[in-house]
Amino acid sequence: xxxxxxxxxxxxxxxxxxxxxxxxxxxxxxxxxxxxxxxxxxxxxxxxxxxxxxxxxxxxxxxxxxxxxxxxxxxxxxxxxxxxxxxxxxxxxxxxxxxxxxxxxxxxxxxxxxxxxxxxxxxxxxxxxxxxxxxxxxxxxxxxxxxxxxxxxxxxxxxxxxxxxxxxxxxxxxxxxxxxxxxxxxxxxxxxxxxxxxxxxxxxxxxxxxxxxxxxxxxxxxxxxxxxxxxxxxxxxxxxxxxxxxxxxxxxxxxxxxxxxxxxxxxxxxxxxxxxxxxxxxxxxxxxxxxxxxxxxxxxxxxxxxxxxxxxxxxxxxxxxxxxxxxxxxxxxxxxxxxxxxxxxxxxxxxxxxxxxxxxx
Amino acid sequence: xxxxxxxxxxxxxxxxxxxxxxxxxxxxxxxxxxxxxxxxxxxxxxxxxxxxxxxxxxxxxx
Numbered sequence: 001x002x003x004x005x006x007x008x009x010x011x012x013x014x015x016x017x018x019x020x021x022x023x024x025x026x027x028x029x030x031x032x033x034x035x036x037x038x039x040x041x042x043x044x045x046x047x048x049x050x051x052x053x054x055x056x057x058x059x060x061x062x063x064x065x066x067x068x069x070x071x072x073x074x075x076x077x078x079x080x081x082x083x084x085x086x087x088x089x090x091x092x093x094x095x096x097x098x099x100x101x102x103x104x105x106x107x108x109x110x111x112x113x114x115x116x117x118x119x120x121x122x123x124x125x126x127x128x129x130x131x132x133x134x135x136x137x138x139x140x141x142x143x144x145x146x147x148x149x150x151x152x153x154x155x156x157x158x159x160x161x162x163x164x165x166x167x168x169x170x171x172x173x174x175x176x177x178x179x180x181x182x183x184x185x186x187x188x189x190x191x192x193x194x195x196x197x198x199x200x201x202x203x204x205x206x207x208x209x210x211x212x213x214x215x216x217x218x219x220x221x222x223x224x225x226x227x228x229x230x231x232x233x234x235x236x237x238x239x240x241x242x243x244x245x246x247x248x249x250x251x252x253x254x255x256x257x258x259x260x261x262x263x264x265x266x267x268x269x270x271x272x273x274x275x276x277x278x279x280x281x282x283x284x285x286x287x288x289x290x291x292x293x294x295x296x297x298x299x300x301x302x303x304x305x306x307x308x309x310x311x312x313x314x315x316x317x318x319x320x321x322x323x324x325x326x327x328x329x330x331x332x333x334x335x336x337x338x339x340x341x342x343x344x345x346x347x348x349x350x351x352x353x354x355x356x357x358x359x360x361x
Numbered sequence: 362x363x364x365x366x367x368x369x370x371x372x373x374x375x376x377x378x379x380x381x382x383x384x385x386x387x388x389x390x391x392x393x394x395x396x397x398x399x400x401x402x403x404x405x406x407x408x409x410x411x412x413x414x415x416x417x418x419x420x421x422x423x
Contacts (some may be wrong), residue, residue: 081421085419147417337384
């Protein structure tokens with residue numbers, strides 16, 4: 001009886017509150033190049049396309065799109081390369097799309113399932129479609145191979161150590177060696193060192209800034225809040241193109257790319273329409289290293305460029321994650337030691353049980 | 362002659378007691394070295410091993 005009532009209630013609820021998608025006359029599709037199976041986290045610059053399409057599958061001109069992109073959730077047992085990035089927002093954009101398409105190139109930082117929360121409609125006043133699209137990435141094959149090599153190395157180290165210990169090595173000498181290593185490396189292995197951007201640049205100035213560039217009749221202003229990146233959090237980036245009188249220039253297109261200076265590669269690039277001469281989005285600099293934001297704005301009046309180096313503060317992984325991972329590595333060595341001890345024990349028994357001379361001699 | 366059971370047991374107990382201490386020393390050294398290479402934020406070490414950290418699947422960095 002209870003089951004029947006529950007079923008009826010659920011059916012009634014579904015009837016009264018149909019999903020947003022079924023009511024909408026537009027939907028949003030997600031497409032990546034390469035396909036998800038060929039995307040390597042922190043490696044592949046992926047062309048990502050979000051299309052607002054009608055029921056016939058045609059892109060909707062001047063569609064409104066609001067996008068919120070979240071990084072994959074963490075794993076309780078094994079960390080990703082960037083644990084601070086796990087489950088944090090990566091990108092936010094809201095605006096009109098002249099051709100109904102939002103496209104950007106992005107290096108997705110970690111493995112897992114990315115969540116694209118989208119709202120869309122034929123205009124901003126009626127965002128009839130709301131959904132969460134997903135993109136699941138697996139880890140780079142090379143990283144898995146490297147990890148297997150590390151496990152083999154640690155296991156081998158453990159087996160050799162176990163074998164030597166089983167033969168009765170000098171414990172005092174081993175203890176002294178360990179103590180010396182503690183003294184030598186202990187000083188530099190503390191976790192209290194400040195995390196600096198790669199290359200040693202200190203990230204101290206986080207005040208919002210506005211960078212200005214003028215070429216011909218056009219001026220391009222790039223403002224960022226906060227004024228420096230911080231792994232795990234979003235920065236607001238605003239771009240405004242004005243004429244000599246300081247008025248925004250309509251019908252402008254703005255190309256934006258974020259360049260990882262140390263690795264000398266782009267991590268993000270997009271082209272945004274600025275129908276009113278300005279556009280904005282929020283972006284997370286997910287690697288604690290210097291980046292350069294490169295902007296080119298162009299319209300009927302000409303074009304203007306701007307480059308600005310942005311400092312990014314890296315955050316050390318949580319201590320619990322470090323301890324947990326170290327524990328796993330030590331555990332692998334311990335397994336190797338046990339195997340080595342067993343091998344030595346078996347060999348020792350064989351040798352000890354051999355006859356030492358002729359019986360009765 | 363074969364060793365007597367008493368002789369064999371005595372020798373085994375002695376090795377086992379020493380081995381425990383030795384295993385602990387090895388594990389402590391492994392933990393220390395692993396921590397220094399893979400997790401310390403000391404700039405010189407961090408920068409040197411940064412790429413290694415990002416290529417081992419389970420090693421977190423920033």
